[in-house]
Amino acid sequence: MSTIEARDVSVTLGGRRIxxxxxxxxxxxxxxxxxxxxxxxxxxxxxxxxxxxPHAGIVELDGRNAGTLRPRDRARCVAIVAxxxxxxxxxxxxxxxxLGRSPYVSYLGSESxxxxxxxxxxxARLGIADFADRPLGTLSGGEQQRAVLARALAQAAPTLLLDxxxxxxxxxxQQQVLEIVSDLRAEVELTVLSAxxxxxxxxxxxxxxxxxxxxxxAAAGAPPDVITEDLVRAHYGADVRVSHGPDGLVVxxxxxxxxxxxxx
Amino acid sequence: xxxxxxxxxLLGADRVRPARLRLGWVAGGAAVLxxxxxxxxxxxxxxxxxAQALRRLAGxxxxxxxxxxxxxxxxxxxxxxRLPRVILAAMVGGTLAISGAAYQGAFRNPLADPYLxxxxxxxxxxATIVIAYTNAGFGSDLMPVAAFAGAxxxxxxAYAVGRAGGxxxxxxxxxxxxxxITSFLTAIQTYVQQRRSQTIREVYGWILGRLTTAGWxxxxxxxxxxxxxxxxxxxxxxxxxxxSVGDEEASSVGVPATRVRLIVVVAASLAxxxxxxxxxxxxFVGLIVPHVVRLLAGSSYRVILPLSLAFGGTFLILxxxxxxxxxxxxxxxxxxxxxxxxxxxxxxxxxxxxxxx
Numbered sequence: 001m002s003t004i005e006a007r008d009v010s011v012t013l014g015g016r017r018i019x020x021x022x023x024x025x026x027x028x029x030x031x032x033x034x035x036x037x038x039x040x041x042x043x044x045x046x047x048x049x050x051x052x053x054p055h056a057g058i059v060e061l062d063g064r065n066a067g068t069l070r071p072r073d074r075a076r077c078v079a080i081v082a083x084x085x086x087x088x089x090x091x092x093x094x095x096x097x098x099l100g101r102s103p104y105v106s107y108l109g110s111e112s113x114x115x116x117x118x119x120x121x122x123x124a125r126l127g128i129a130d131f132a133d134r135p136l137g138t139l140s141g142g143e144q145q146r147a148v149l150a151r152a153l154a155q156a157a158p159t160l161l162l163d164x165x166x167x168x169x170x171x172x173x174q175q176q177v178l179e180i181v182s183d184l185r186a187e188v189e190l191t192v193l194s195a196x197x198x199x200x201x202x203x204x205x206x207x208x209x210x211x212x213x214x215x216x217x218a219a220a221g222a223p224p225d226v227i228t229e230d231l232v233r234a235h236y237g238a239d240v241r242v243s244h245g246p247d248g249l250v251v252x253x254x255x256x257x258x259x260x261x262x263x264x
Numbered sequence: 265x266x267x268x269x270x271x272x273x274l275l276g277a278d279r280v281r282p283a284r285l286r287l288g289w290v291a292g293g294a295a296v297l298x299x300x301x302x303x304x305x306x307x308x309x310x311x312x313x314x315a316q317a318l319r320r321l322a323g324x325x326x327x328x329x330x331x332x333x334x335x336x337x338x339x340x341x342x343x344x345x346r347l348p349r350v351i352l353a354a355m356v357g358g359t360l361a362i363s364g365a366a367y368q369g370a371f372r373n374p375l376a377d378p379y380l381x382x383x384x385x386x387x388x389x390x391a392t393i394v395i396a397y398t399n400a401g402f403g404s405d406l407m408p409v410a411a412f413a414g415a416x417x418x419x420x421x422a423y424a425v426g427r428a429g430g431x432x433x434x435x436x437x438x439x440x441x442x443x444x445i446t447s448f449l450t451a452i453q454t455y456v457q458q459r460r461s462q463t464i465r466e467v468y469g470w471i472l473g474r475l476t477t478a479g480w481x482x483x484x485x486x487x488x489x490x491x492x493x494x495x496x497x498x499x500x501x502x503x504x505x506x507x508s509v510g511d512e513e514a515s516s517v518g519v520p521a522t523r524v525r526l527i528v529v530v531a532a533s534l535a536x537x538x539x540x541x542x543x544x545x546x547x548f549v550g551l552i553v554p555h556v557v558r559l560l561a562g563s564s565y566r567v568i569l570p571l572s573l574a575f576g577g578t579f580l581i582l583x584x585x586x587x588x589x590x591x592x593x594x595x596x597x598x599x600x601x602x603x604x605x606x607x608x609x610x611x612x613x614x615x616x617x618x619x620x621x
Contacts, residue, residue, distance in 0.1 A: 047512075052512055052515055052516060070518075071515065071518040071520055072518030072519075073518075074518065075516060075517050075518030076518070082512065082513065082516075085510075085513055086509050086510040086513060087509070088508045090562075091508065091563060092283070094280040095282065095505070095564065096509070098282055099505070099506055099509060099513075099517055100517060102506055102514075102517040102518055103517055103518040105502070108499050108500070108503075109502075110502055111282045111502075116280055116281060116282070119280050120280045129280075132279035155517065
């Protein structure tokens with residue numbers, strides 16, 4: 001189990017301030033979603049927590065200052081699944097998933113039996129054991145997504161950062177990934193922080209959400225308290241109706257302008 | 265569980281494993297290299313019986329008596345002309361090919377070759393200055409030293425410029441810096457060449473590559489740098505595979521991508537500089553051999569690096585053999601031969617291979 005604590009994290013890239021004093025905490029075993037309009041800094045916050053981008057402020061992983069951890073120790077704490085990971089076409093699935101074992105292999109060393117076993121388990125868990133020797137380039141989008149998740153799972157980090165910040169996947173594939181993560185949480189103890197594009201999915205899967213807007217955390221709390229018609233209008237500039245049904249929260253866009261007779 | 269995994273392995277169904285060099289490829293690589301060395305040593309304008317040559321060569325091994333009956337002259341041709349030339353061709357070819365593969369991996373760019381960061385232009389300038397401004401001229405001891413210094417200086421300059429271009433886009437800015445440095449140094453070299461037009465022929469001869477004057481001196485001069493460079497590259501074979509998913513992904517699994525790239529590039533540049541210093545500019549080997557290996561044997565650097573070493577050496581020995589026998593007693597510049605035979609061969613492999621690059 002693990003906790004994430006980000007305090008006043010600021011990131012400036014190419015002279016542009018992407019994040020301003022963003023603070024966020026994730027309790028052990030919790031699933032927190034980061035929502036917010038495009039360009040709000042969702043992906044950047046995940047990258048800062050993973051140590052992939054220089055930042056001001058403090059990130060603590062499990063109570064330890066992440067800035068003082070060696071890269072491999074940090075990689076044993078957090079695994080990140082990027083939005084569009086670079087997948088070399090000719091690399092096989094098992095070779096790719098083995099990369100997740102890098103934090104456990106010494107600099108010039110090679111993978112041990114234990115690493116191979118961890119990969120075998122991750123492939124089996126994600127139902128892609130049959131694809132082990134297939135090149136990544138021959139897989140479908142959904143299968144590739146499973147391979148990427150298997151790599152993160154093989155990393156055996158207690159915290160998973162999941163970037164679904166823009167709509168790279170169709171709704172079925174998105175749902176599948178989230179269901180897999182949800183199932184994993186039931187088996188291995190996993191703390192999840194995910195940047196999310198789809199507000200309905202965010203409401204249905206996460207324990208809490210943080211709304212990021214213009215680089216700041218504008219609101220945080222239980223999904224029904226944050227994903228409200230007022231806050232969505234204020235930060236996304238969108239007119240939506242939020243309904244609470246038996247399956248959880250549903251956010252549907254509404255064409256108010258047509259109703260007012262402007263759009264037609 | 266144990267039984268299941270044993271059965272899996274016996275039946276070859278164990279599909280989860282790190283990429284590795286298959287024994288067949290190791291044996292194949294070693295066999296073609298040895299065959300090429302034998303051909304290179306046995307064939308030449310002066311007929312020396314292979315049986316006698318083999319006996320003489322065996323005599324060089326410890327505890328083996330020399331039972332050959334070669335004349336002193338033939339012995340000198342064998343041991344002082346052909347053998348060092350073949351050995352040097354193998355070293356230079358292997359070095360250029362493995363360095364090219366290392367550059368391609370470090371920069372994640374299939375068009376990268378060992379001269380990408382300006383090693384060729386720097387060495388060319390160093391050699392041109394020696395040919396044009398000193399009395400020593402072509403083939404002097406000063407040339408390899410100047411070429412070596414020029415190559416390393418150019419790479420260091422390109423790295424300094426590329427790094428200053430900002431973090432985050434390091435790969436692209438390094439490649440661009442290399443191109444800029446190459447243009448700049450080539451401009452100076454052309455200027456020097458035009459100012460001293462009486463030496464243009466010698467400079468040109470060097471640029472096309474040469475193994476003509478190779479002797480044991482050259483072998484010994486280049487060996488330490490090549491050995492160190494190649495050893496360091498080979499040690500980073502797993503890490504080059506990690507780099508292939510990008511710097512960000514590599515960092516996220518705890519691999520310091522920038523540092524790995526720096527170490528690999530420095531090692532490859534050191535080895536390349538040594539190759540350029542003793543053989544001039546031999547194109548094509550460093551670009552094409554790694555791709556042929558990729559198409560034939562696989563995409564992991566654990567496979568590409570060692571096989572590039574073996575096949576690069578083989579390829580250059582055979583090209584040198586053709587270069588010195590096709591229009592004997594004259595010789596074709598080896599850079600011409602590598603491109604003339606390498607390009608069609610590559611086209612053939614590219615068309616027939618079912619693998620992707």
